[in-house]
Amino acid sequence: MGRYTGPVCRLCRREGTNLFLKGARCYSNKCAIVRRDGVPGMHQFRRGKASEYAIRLREKQKVKRYYGIFERQFRKYYAEANRKTGNTGDALMSLLERRLDNVVARLQFAASRPQSRQFIRHGHILVNGKKVDIPSYLVRPGDQISIKNREHSRNLALENQQADFLPPVPDWLDRISTDPPEARVSRLPSVQDVTLPVTPQLIVELLSR
Known part of the structure; x- marks a missing residue:
């Protein structure tokens, strides 16, 4: 599919x-x-009335569509989160938030996650000074995210940052006002940093059957 x-x-x-x-x-x-x-x-x-299964399925579909990932990718994230200590649902959402396409959108370098994936695929994004063209790349604390020092790349990011309304940059990301724009990952995101209204425990209950 x-x-x-x-x-x-x-x-x-x-x-x-x-x-x-x-x-x-x-x-x-x-x-x-x-x-x-x-x-x-x-x-x-x-x-x-929706069944208990339908309610849990809708939570999973909501998260998949929000982050723009397929079922196989989602299952891999769940398997990795399940191997971690602590709450599996919180670990799952933290992994999804760390995706590079999500980070670029949260930093306002791109207007949406679909556009963010396009930016990354076209080589406009650098991580620690090196081009990364994989949207699913997981950022780590201390990583430097920046726009490629090229006029076209800078203009694309500047156009998005001048939009009428911009959501706030989360506090686990530190954006630096430079030219070209850049930012730093200060810490790992937690479930409280997820802006999507979702109940991760429902997803865990669905996938753990």
């Missing part, structure tokens, strides 16, 4: 929350969640 190429606003409506897949549009009155109520489809208001 390939990557979803349909209207991404349908995904937000299906999950009942804003997944921030279209950049600045998601913060405006044009957002599909604001304009249209209910899930997509002809029979949206005829559906009965």
Whole structure:
């Protein structure tokens, strides 16, 4: 199965929350969640009460679509989180937050995670001074994230940082006002740093069956 190429606003409506897949549009009155109520489809208001399985499945799908990952990738993250000590759900969300495409979006270098993945694939992002073109790269404390010192790369990042509304940069990332822009990973993210309204324990209960 390939990557979803349909209207991404349908995904937000299906999950009942804003997944921030279209950049600045998601913060405006044009957002599909604001304009249209209910899930997509002809029979949206005829559906009965969701089962316990459906509730847990929706939590997993919400996280997958928010971070833009496939089922096989998600299972690998869960397996790695399950090997760690402590709460598996918290470890899972921490791993997903450490993805380079998420970090670039959280630093406001890109308007959305889909655009962030494109930036990384096209070689606009440097980690510790070296080009990294793998969106799933996991950052570590002390890593330096910067925009490539090239006019086109700098202009792309500057355009995104001048948007009408920008979400705050999380405190586990320290952005430095330089030209080209750069930032530092100060610590590992925790589940409290995740802005998506999600209950990780429901995902663990689903995948541990």
